[in-house]
Amino acid sequence: MGYFRQFPGEELKSKALVPGLEPLKVRDLSKFLTSDPEGASELMELMVQGMKPAQAIVWNSLKELEEHQLPNLTRGFPNRHFLIGPFYKYFPALSSSLLTHDKTCISWLDKQAPNSVLYVSFGSLARVEESQFLEIAWGLANSKQPFLWVVRPGSVKGSEWLEPLPDGFLERIVEGRGYIVKWAPQQEVLAHRSTGGFWTHNGWNSTLESICEGVPMICSPSFGDQLPNARNVIDVWKIGVELENGFERGEIENAIKRVMVDKEGLDMRDGVMNLREKVNICLKKGGSSYSSLEDLVDYILSC
Structure with missing residues (x-):
């Protein structure tokens, strides 16, 4: 499952908080299970840089879950942000799984x-x-x-x-x-x-x-x-x-x-x-995701 052996000094460091991203710890920073971790990191960097010029970003999340992280997000990405999730609640019967469900x-x-x-x-x-x-x-x-x-x-x-x-x-x-x-x-x-x-x-x-x-x-x-x-x-x-x-x-x-x-x-x-x-509540009329979805529709229509 991707667990890595660490020596005592490394383990202590891995439990340290990441400044500005608390409560994330060093060991929580994304890692990739691949034979080319450097290439994977470069790909992630390209994805992040590719998002920055976007006029807007749509998130599968809701304001009530991410309030403590939104200030960092808006500083890093000066785009319009629309938190309209959770997506699956709009179409709960749909599934993207390619495997057969055992009912x-x-x-x-x-x-x-x-x-x-x-x-x-x-x-x-x-x-x-x-x-x-x-x-x-x-x-x-x-x-x-x-x-x-x-x-x-x-x-x-x-x-x-x-x-x-x-x-x-x-x-x-x-x-x-x-x-x-x-x-x-x-x-x-x-x-x-x-x-x-x-x-x-x-x-x-x-x-x-x-x-x-x-x-x-x-x-x-x-x-x-x-x-x-x-x-x-x-x-x-x-x-x-x-x-x-x-x-x-x-x-x-x-x-x-x-x-x-x-x-x-x-x-x-x-x-x-x-x-x-x-x-x-967020999905009902007047809720944060409901309102954000309405704002997204208005934004698209105005472009």
């Missing part, structure tokens, strides 16, 4: 208690080592918490699908308390009454969807925008916890209990429900 998981969720299930999905790109996959499996098993786990075919290096799981694991653990699918209708899963937490890679779409449906998060970011997204979830909005040491079964079990069982998790749920209400 049987919804029937399984229907049988579970409210807010009891941890939904686990790391998106459409991430791949893990077999050793990491096994730590995830035992962390889920040891938590004693119901879970819906998306294991994308080919996402475990060297395996087609679930082959690395120990003999009997599916029968002993999954059939009693968990459900594993190759892909899930994520928006429907997050909106389900039984879903109480989301273990995510913190891609922006997944992060926004979790907020919009009022679901607290366990954060496992690895590259790109996932790192700063997770930092906002943990330290700004305070609606999630971080797995700081990659995938280790004891830390995974502890994180699941913090989000799903402990009082800390109840506080996070209250916080994310608060944000969810702000999202609902």
